[in-house]
Amino acid sequence: MAEGNPGMTGGQTQENLIPGVKHVIAVSSGKGGVGKSTVAVNLAVALQQLGARVGLMDADVYGPNIPMMMGVSQPPEQQDGKIKPAESYGVKLISMGFFVPDDTAVVWRGPMIHTAIQQFFRDVVWGELDYLLIDLPPGTGDAQLTISQLIPLSGAITVTTPQEVSLHDVRKGMMMFQKVNVPLLGIVENMSYYVCAHCGTREEIFSHGGGERAADTLKIPFLGRIPIDPAIRMGGDNGKPIVVADPDSPQSQAFRSIAEKVTAQLGAGAEAGTGSSGIESLLKKIKRPLSS
Ligand code: ADP
Numbered sequence: 411m412a413e414g415n416p417g418m419t420g421g422q423t424q425e426n427l428i429p430g431v432k433h434v435i436a437v438s439s440g441k442g443g444v445g446k447s448t449v450a451v452n453l454a455v456a457l458q459q460l461g462a463r464v465g466l467m468d469a470d471v472y473g474p475n476i477p478m479m480m481g482v483s484q485p486p487e488q489q490d491g492k493i494k495p496a497e498s499y500g501v502k503l504i505s506m507g508f509f510v511p512d513d514t515a516v517v518w519r520g521p522m523i524h525t526a527i528q529q530f531f532r533d534v535v536w537g538e539l540d541y542l543l544i545d546l547p548p549g550t551g552d553a554q555l556t557i558s559q560l561i562p563l564s565g566a567i568t569v570t571t572p573q574e575v576s577l578h579d580v581r582k583g584m585m586m587f588q589k590v591n592v593p594l595l596g597i598v599e600n601m602s603y604y605v606c607a608h609c610g611t612r613e614e615i616f617s618h619g620g621g622e623r624a625a626d627t628l629k630i631p632f633l634g635r636i637p638i639d640p641a642i643r644m645g646g647d648n649g650k651p652i653v654v655a656d657p658d659s660p661q662s663q664a665f666r667s668i669a670e671k672v673t674a675q676l677g678a679g680a681e682a683g684t685g686s687s688g689i690e691s692l693l694k695k696i697k698r699p700l701s702s
Pocket of ligand 1 (some may be wrong): 439441442444445446447448449475478582600601636638639640642643644646647
C-alpha cells in the first residue's frame with residue numbers, strides 16, 4: 411500500500427476539502443507573462459460553454475488578475491460564515507485579488523500562501539462542479555506544493571510561449587508535478603504566431619513549434635496553439651474574454667478545441683479522486699517526498 415508523507419502534509423490526514431468537485435486542474439507556467447491567466451480564463455469559459463459546471467480559483471498571489479479579466483469588481487458575498495464565490499459568464503470564481511486591496515504590497519511567505527489557498531478550498535462554497543481550474547503563480551513555488559498536498563489534482567496544464575527560454579522553465583515545472591504524482595494533461599503554446607490584420611501574413615514572432623517539441627520530449631499531449639492577437643489582449647483588459655466577446659473567431663475556436671481535448675482526456679479515465687472514483691484513485695495520489 412502507498413504510504414503518505416507526514417513531512418509533506420504536516421501530518422494531516424487527507425480530508426476531502428471539495429467533495430462536490432469532480433476534477434481539479436492546475437494551470438501553470440514556467441514564467442510570468444506568457445498568458446497563463448488569459449488561458450485559464452478562456453479555458454474556464456470555454457468549458458462552461460461546452461456545458462460543464464466550472465469554477466476558477468485565482469491562486470496567483472503575485473498578480474491576481476482574474477477578477478479584472480472576468481469583469482468582476484464586487485467582492486464575493488458571505489453565506490453562513492463561508493464565502494460565496496463571485497460568478498461571471500457562468501463560471502464561479504474566487505481570487506486573492508478580492509481580499510488584498512490593489513494598492514497594498516504584500517510579501518507572501520510560504521505559510522501565508524498555504525493558509526490562503528487552504529481557505530479557498532475549505533471556506534468557499536464551491537458546490538457541485540465538473541471542473542475547478544486553478545490559476546497558479548508562475549514557477550515552482552509554495553502555491554504549487556500547497557495545492558498538490560491539499561487536494562488530489564486531476565492534472566496540470568502548462569502554458570508557454572514557443573521560444574527556448576520559456577520552454578526550459580516548462581520542463582522544470584512539469585518535472586515538479588511529476589514528482590508529486592500529478593498527471594500532466596499537456597502544453598498550451600500561447601502567442602504562437604501573429605496574423606497581420608492588413609495583409610494576412612503569418613509571423614512567428616517567438617519562434618516555431620517549441621511547445622510541440624517540448625510535449626514530444628516530455629511525452630505529454632500538445633493541447634494546441636493560441637495566436638498573439640490584439641482581441642485576446644483586449645478581452646483581458648475589458649473583462650470580456652474573447653470566447654465571450656467573439657465566440658466564432660478562430661481564436662475562440664482554438665480555446666474551445668483545447669477545452670475539448672482536456673475533457674476528452676479526463677473523461678477517458680483520469681479521475682480526480684475527488685468525485686465518484688473513491689479511495690482507489692486517492693491512494694494513487696498520496697504524496698511522495700520530493701527528493702524520492
Ligand atoms: P501570465 O498569467 O502568464 O502572467 P497574462 O495572462 O496576465 O499572463 O497575460 C499577460 C499579458 O499578455 C496580458 O495583457 C494579456 O492580455 C496578454 N496576452 C496573453 N495572451 C495573449 C495573446 N494570445 N494575444 C495577445 N495578448 C495576450
